[in-house]
Amino acid sequence: MNHGQQSGEAKQEDDAALTEFLASLMDYTPTIPDDLVEHYLAKSGFQCPDVRLIRLVAVATQKFVADVASDALHHCKARPAPVVKDKKQQKDKRLILTMEDLSKALCEYGVNVKHPEYFADSPSTGIDPATREE
Amino acid sequence: MTNGGNGEGGSQRKKNPSRGNDFPYAVARMAVAQICESVEISTFQESHSREGARFSSFQESALERLTDVMIQYIQSVGKMTQFYANMGGRVEGNGLDIVQALEDLGSGLGFSGGHDVERCLADSGVVKDIIRFTGEVEEVPFVYSLPRFPFNRGKRRAPSFSEIGGEMPDEHIPVWLPAFPGTKMLKEVEESNVEKVEGEVKRKENGLSLPSMQQSVDVDRLKVQKSMDQEDVQEPAEEPEGNPFLAAPVWVSEKNVPPVLCPSEPTNEEVSIGLVPEKQTNKSHHIPPLEAHALPGMINDESRLGGTDDGEKTDSARTQRALLRFKIGTRKASMCWTIKQSLKDKGWFLEDGDKREKKVEREEKLETIDTDVN
Numbered sequence: 001m002n003h004g005q006q007s008g009e010a011k012q013e014d015d016a017a018l019t020e021f022l023a024s025l026m027d028y029t030p031t032i033p034d035d036l037v038e039h040y041l042a043k044s045g046f047q048c049p050d051v052r053l054i055r056l057v058a059v060a061t062q063k064f065v066a067d068v069a070s071d072a073l074h075h076c077k078a079r080p081a082p083v084v085k086d087k088k089q090q091k092d093k094r095l096i097l098t099m100e101d102l103s104k105a106l107c108e109y110g111v112n113v114k115h116p117e118y119f120a121d122s123p124s125t126g127i128d129p130a131t132r133e134e
Numbered sequence: 135m136t137n138g139g140n141g142e143g144g145s146q147r148k149k150n151p152s153r154g155n156d157f158p159y160a161v162a163r164m165a166v167a168q169i170c171e172s173v174e175i176s177t178f179q180e181s182h183s184r185e186g187a188r189f190s191s192f193q194e195s196a197l198e199r200l201t202d203v204m205i206q207y208i209q210s211v212g213k214m215t216q217f218y219a220n221m222g223g224r225v226e227g228n229g230l231d232i233v234q235a236l237e238d239l240g241s242g243l244g245f246s247g248g249h250d251v252e253r254c255l256a257d258s259g260v261v262k263d264i265i266r267f268t269g270e271v272e273e274v275p276f277v278y279s280l281p282r283f284p285f286n287r288g289k290r291r292a293p294s295f296s297e298i299g300g301e302m303p304d305e306h307i308p309v310w311l312p313a314f315p316g317t318k319m320l321k322e323v324e325e326s327n328v329e330k331v332e333g334e335v336k337r338k339e340n341g342l343s344l345p346s347m348q349q350s351v352d353v354d355r356l357k358v359q360k361s362m363d364q365e366d367v368q369e370p371a372e373e374p375e376g377n378p379f380l381a382a383p384v385w386v387s388e389k390n391v392p393p394v395l396c397p398s399e400p401t402n403e404e405v406s407i408g409l410v411p412e413k414q415t416n417k418s419h420h421i422p423p424l425e426a427h428a429l430p431g432m433i434n435d436e437s438r439l440g441g442t443d444d445g446e447k448t449d450s451a452r453t454q455r456a457l458l459r460f461k462i463g464t465r466k467a468s469m470c471w472t473i474k475q476s477l478k479d480k481g482w483f484l485e486d487g488d489k490r491e492k493k494v495e496r497e498e499k500l501e502t503i504d505t506d507v508n
Binding site: 017018021022024025028029031032033035036037039040041042043044045046047048049052053056057059060061062063064065066068069070073074076077094095096097098099101102106111113 | 264
């Protein structure tokens with residue numbers, strides 16, 4: 001029973017934390033506009049009149065995208081630099097978000113965005129003619 | 135080509151709706167680009183100075199893929215939230231449903247406290263991560279301000295009566311309504327009335343969704359058209375006469391139908407020719423429907439011959455219900471032109487109501503005229 005009471009008090013505190021956070025969300029403007037998030041949430045069936053909940057989803061999405069982008073940035077930076085001619089050039093490496101880095105980053109999140117390595121004319125291209133079925 | 139066009143239309147509908155041309159997709163793309171721009175990894179240099187590495191540019195395909203992923207993420211959160219709300223017997227989701235959905239989506243990577251079965255949702259690691267994220271990252275609001283819907287196109291409204299300070303044309307017109315351009319310029323009244331009604335509609339219904347606004351504008355446009363047809367200047371300023379849906383129901387009762395005006399009398403020749411075959415066709419059986427209609431036409435002519443101007447009165451007098459006898463028989467070739475003539479003058483090109491009433495009267499007279507002829 002004590003444990004229950006303690007957990008009850010803890011719950012109240014945590015509820016307060018969540019409610020405080022939701023209240024503080026009104027001061028914080030997420031990068032993703034509220035209307036856009038509301039549109040896509042409504043598209044999937046979730047309609048909520050509370051702006052704070054929509055901002056919560058917006059912030060969560062922003063965090064997700066930022067995590068993916070930072071992982072891609074790490075991959076980009078970790079790639080061995082090309083042959084350096086001058087010492088100055090090494091520091092001026094321009095970081096570009098490429099599909100390679102993005103697919104590696106998204107793979108960890110369970111999203112498979114792999115590019116095919118080459119495009120073939122037909123499914124049987126490159127197969128040994130003897131085994132090809134016509 | 136037509137089939138190809140249809141196929142293209144169908145395939146376009148089946149395509150992923152988040153294409154580059156879509157407005158929300160474009161907005162999402164900008165938001166993603168902003169987020170990626172703000173992502174920074176700090177590297178410690180030998181001189182202990184932090185150097186933030188940021189993305190300087192993006193590959194377009196990579197940006198589009200990330201935008202697609204973000205849109206899918208938002209939709210997944212919405213779907214899971216609604217799912218958890220429905221599981222709890224609720225229609226609208228609340229904050230805890232969102233937290234549960236986020237936990238489910240983040241379970242691949244894991245979050246702190248995920249192992250605890252009896253964890254509290256509000257205390258979830260996901261929420262703490264988000265709180266930490268908002269504390270660390272600088273606030274980057276969206277670059278553009280999205281237009282609110284419905285948006286005003288900056289249409290200039292006509293000044294109201296009180297603004298003009300002019301005289302009131304009638305007592306029943308409120309002062310705050312836009313003023314008439316003036317009774318002097320009657321030609322421009324119609325155009326200005328349409329504009330006024332539109333302005334009124336936009337003022338009244340600002341904030342409603344587009345379909346209802348369109349409906350109201352259409353309804354008001356219909357009313358304006360009616361008023362224009364009636365050439366009544368006063369109508370647009372008044373409220374519509376009454377909602378037809380709120381009107382009293384019409385009671386079902388007998389209606390006094392005015393007698394039908396018969397068309398002009400045909401020549402005597404038609405009638406005389408029509409008389410002869412009638413006697414002969416008493417006993418035959420099959421007749422095409424065209425000629426069956428012609429027969430009542432013939433009969434109507436005969437009845438009118440007898441009564442000239444009093445034809446209408448005699449028709450109404452003979453409305454006694456009698457047994458209907460249908461004459462079926464073959465037709466001679468000489469009857470062709472008379473049939474066509476009668477078809478033109480009588481039943482085929484009249485209005486439906488008149489046609490029905492005439493048919494009934496003709497069928498009734500069939501009996502009486504047979505007796506007369508015989």
